[in-house]
Amino acid sequence: MNFTKMHGLGNDFVIVSGEERPPENTPDLARRICDRHFGVGADGLVFILPSESGDFAMRIINADGSEAEQCGNAVRCVSKFFYERMSRARRELRVETGAGLQRVWLEPDGEKVRRVRVDMGRPVLEGKAVPTTIDAESVVAYPVEVGERTFSFTAVSMGNPHAVIPVEDAIAFPVEFWGPKLEVHPLFPHQTNVEFVSFRSRSELDMRVWERGVGRTMACGSGACASAVASALTGRTDRRVTVHLQGGDLEIDWNEKDDRVYMTGPAETVFEGKW
Ligand SMILES: N[C@H](CCC[C@H](N)C(=O)O)C(=O)O
Numbered sequence: 001m002n003f004t005k006m007h008g009l010g011n012d013f014v015i016v017s018g019e020e021r022p023p024e025n026t027p028d029l030a031r032r033i034c035d036r037h038f039g040v041g042a043d044g045l046v047f048i049l050p051s052e053s054g055d056f057a058m059r060i061i062n063a064d065g066s067e068a069e070q071c072g073n074a075v076r077c078v079s080k081f082f083y084e085r086m087s088r089a090r091r092e093l094r095v096e097t098g099a100g101l102q103r104v105w106l107e108p109d110g111e112k113v114r115r116v117r118v119d120m121g122r123p124v125l126e127g128k129a130v131p132t133t134i135d136a137e138s139v140v141a142y143p144v145e146v147g148e149r150t151f152s153f154t155a156v157s158m159g160n161p162h163a164v165i166p167v168e169d170a171i172a173f174p175v176e177f178w179g180p181k182l183e184v185h186p187l188f189p190h191q192t193n194v195e196f197v198s199f200r201s202r203s204e205l206d207m208r209v210w211e212r213g214v215g216r217t218m219a220c221g222s223g224a225c226a227s228a229v230a231s232a233l234t235g236r237t238d239r240r241v242t243v244h245l246q247g248g249d250l251e252i253d254w255n256e257k258d259d260r261v262y263m264t265g266p267a268e269t270v271f272e273g274k275w
Contacts, residue, residue, distance in 0.1 A: 003033075004081060005040065005270040008073030010218025010247030012270070013060075014040050015081055017048035027065030033275060034063035040273060043214045046074045048082065054094035054101050056082055062213030069098030070159030072221020076116035076267040079104040083113055099159020117264040120222065123229045123254070124157035131161065131189050140233050146181045153182075154230035158261065161192040161212070162226035166236065170198040170206040179210020195223045197230070202237050206244045218247030225261040228252035 004015045014033050023029060030045040032038070044060050051057035058078050060071040079093055083106045093104045103119040127134035132155050134142065139155035144163070153163040163182060167173045173196045182194045194210040207227045209220040224243040231237040232254055239254040250265040 001275045003040070003273050003275055005042070005273060006077040006081065006268060007247075007270060008076045008219060008221060008265060008267050009245055009250070011073040011220060012042045012218075013044050013046045013074050013077055014042045014275075015046050015048065015078060017081065017085075019047060019049065021049060022047050022059060022061070026061055026067075030061035030063065031065045040275065043211070043217050044068070044071065044074060046071070046078060048078050051096040054096040055087070056093075057096035059098070062211070063215075064213040066213040067098075068160050068213065070120075070222045071097075072118060072120055072158070072223075072225060072263050073219055073265075073267075074221075075102060075104065075118050076221070076263075076265060079106060079116050079118075080113040080267040080269070083108070084111075097159065114266060115264060116267050117262060118221070120158055120225045120261045120263050122259050123226065123261060125155070125229075125233075127155065130155040130157040130192075132187050133189060134187065138233070140230075144182070144185060144187055146178060146185065149178075151178075151182070154233055155192075156226035156229045158222040158225050160222055161188060161190055162195055162223055162230075163188065163192045164195045164197060164227050164230035166231075166234070167196045167198055170196045170208045173198075173208060175208050175210050175216050179216065183210060183212055193220060193223050193226075195220070195227045195230075197227050199231070199236050200244075203240065204242045204244065205231055205237060208246060219245040219250070221250065221263055221265065224250045224252055225254075225263055229254050229261065 125138040127136040
């Protein structure tokens with residue numbers, strides 16, 4: 001199986017195209033190929049597949065073999081791949097994902113695409129729809145107890161679930177200690193991605209992430225979108241922010257007019273391989 005290794009701000013993926021559908025043993029294949037010692041090493045395995053409704057479809061399998069509904073950094077990578085390899089025709093694409101059909105705008109720099117803008121859709125805030133076990137129109141600054149600590153979280157779905165937690169200093173926060181406990185907290189029936197945020201100003205925030213089914217990653221696109229929405233909802237930032245991630249920056253705009261979240265950031269190709 002031929003693959004292309006790509007990343008968005010260090011959130012890295014093994015990209016496979018040309019298959020009609022993922023192989024039967026996809027969860028096991030994802031675990032083996034994503035293993036950073038015995039396999040290629042990646043946060044996820046991503047398939048580019050035929051689509052009836054869009055230019056192509058994307059499916060993302062986490063490193064633990066679970067499938068995610070959405071993956072912002074991967075959408076930028078596969079759109080770059082598709083434009084450069086399969087159709088230089090149009091700079092606007094439509095990608096079918098588990099979160100619906102997403103519009104993508106490529107920003108070529110000569111032959112190569114360096115930056116990509118993605119319409120990540122409308123955030124879902126209704127408690128049971130994220131999902132959480134909380135029956136409320138929205139879950140904003142809600143207490144969650146983990147061991148002897150109580151955190152305040154805001155629940156946002158971008159197609160996949162996120163719990164966004166403000167802390168004193170996200171950069172120094174012990175993500176590996178608290179992240180796994182929150183990921184599987186009973187409040188989240190489908191588990192959750194966990195984002196820890198701190199604020200530089202009303203237009204800049206730092207975010208560090210513990211991803212569902214993966215663990216600590218260098219960046220999370222859907223998580224950056226969820227963090228921007230939660231930070232605006234709690235009055236800490238405006239709706240247009242720069243999110244500083246461990247792997248670099250994403251520009252997020254939770255648009256006032258259409259309520260959709262637009263994410264702009266880089267996508268890079270690292271190497272080609274054969275599995
Ligand atoms: N890294 C991805 C998110 C993957 C989410 C996955 N861990 C899940 O189970 O939702 C992103 O850039 O949006």
